[in-house]
Amino acid sequence: MRVHPISALLVLAIAVSLPACKKDAESKDGKAAAEASASTLAVSTTPVVERDMASGITVSGPVAAVEEMQLGVELSGLRVTGLNVDVGQSVRQGQVLLTLDHRTLDSDLAQARAALREAQTGADLARANLARGQNLAADKYISAMQLDELRAARTQGEARVATARAAFDAASLRRSFADLRAPANGVISKRLVQSGQVVAAGMELMRLIRDGRLEWRADLPASQLAAVKPGDTIRLTSREGVNVDGVVRAVSPGVDATTRTGTVYANLPAPQGLQPGTFLQGHIATGTTRAKVVPASSIVMRDGFPTVFVIENGNKARAIRVEQGQKTGDLVEITRGLETGKAVVTEGAGFLADGDTVRVVAPTTSAAAKPQTAGSQP
Known part of the structure; x- marks a missing residue:
């Protein structure tokens, strides 16, 4: 049979074009797969592990004086004539801090001193009369009744001396009240009186921080209070970034029925310029504990909650909300959720959303070299 020349040419053209079309299709499929792979986010993963971590409690509380003494006088209606100290000044025990007008007290003391000398003179005379009377009675020159009267006079004279001495001591004591003296070494933390002011007994005039000692106090719920014991160390961080170390001195034996909290008291041996009343955050070290930890970089915030992403079905990222515990170095404790x-x-992790398709790759060199150990609290 004779084949038409045009038909032969068509068959030849189709035969030549078929391999070319197949190559173009394969090229397009490979390109689509490459684009899909390029659009998938590459991530690296690390397993949740258990480690021994330095356990502790972070809480805020005020700095306060260990013992702040309220100072006042025991006299009323007297005017302040001298102020010898100001706020922030260090004082010694027995140092005169304040003086009241003591002219009336000086007069009363002089009268009491004179009355005592008079009583002592009378008592001396009564004793001398009794001694002479006893000699006369021995020779029968005076009667027994007269001798008894001389003995009574001596007793009365000694009683007057005792009365006068008590009055003198009372006047001396009142005179001493006119000088307000420091009951202990310390620092003046407050002054509530001015020179020339008339004061009353019991009025607070000054405050003294005994020995300049400061402490940090924090209120904890019962669940945390039980983990703290005397001798635990604390670290406070001031607003200037200065760390101040202290030691727990005492822990409340119970919790308040209203607030359900108890108080921790920590001594600050070297307060380094901290001021009473300053509110600072402190970390109380309570020992070590076994905990589940993850790198801090794996935790991101989603809708205000700490969240981690896990890989399911090989390439799907699923978001899981977790609860965090202590942070030590680059590791964070996970208390619930993993x-x-x-x-x-x-x-x-910071670029993921729930359900994203991902591609798991090995971590970068810098991340792989990052230490994953539970070190000490920074």
């Missing part, structure tokens, strides 16, 4: 061994996303 199981040991579960792989969480570290690099790339």
Whole structure:
């Protein structure tokens, strides 16, 4: 049979074009797969592990004086004539801090001193009369009744001396009240009186921080209070970034029925310029504990909650809300939400959303070299 020349040419053209079309299709499929792979976020993962971590409690509380003494006088209606100290000044025990007008007290003391001398003179005369009377009675020159009267006079003279001495001591004591003296070494923390002011007994005039000692106090719920004991160390961080170390001195034996909290008291041996009343955050070290930890880079905030991403079905990221505990170095304790061994996303977690398709790759060199140990609290 004779084949038409045009038909032969068509068959030849189709045969030549078929391999070319197949190559173009394969090229397009490969390009689409490459684009899909390029659009998938590359992430790295690390497993949840258990480690011994330095356990502790972070809480805020005020700095206060260990003992702040309220100072006043025991006299009323007297005017302040001298102020010898000001706020912030260090004082010694027995130092005169304040003086009242003591002219009337000086007069009363002089009268009491004179009355005592008079009583002592009378008592001396009564004793001398009794001695002479006893000699006369021995020779029968005076009667027994007269001798008894001389003995009574001596007793009365000695009683007057005792009365006069008590009055003198009372006047001396009142005179001493006119000088307000420091009851102990310390620092004046407050002054509530001015020179020339008339004061009353019991009125607070000054405050003294005994020995300049400061402490830090924090209120804790019962669940945390039980973990703290005397001798635990604390670290306070001031607003200037200065760390101040202290030691727990005492822990409340119970909790308040209203607030359900108890108080921790910590001594600050070297307060380094801290002021009473300053509210600071402190970390109380309570020992070590076994905890589930993940790198801090794996935790991101989603809708205000700490969240981690785990990989399911090989390439799907699923968001899980977790509860955090202590942070030590680059590791964060997970108290709820994850199981040991579960792989969480570290690099790339901040760019993920629930359900994203991901591609798991090895961590970068810098991340792989990052130490993953539970060190001490910074």
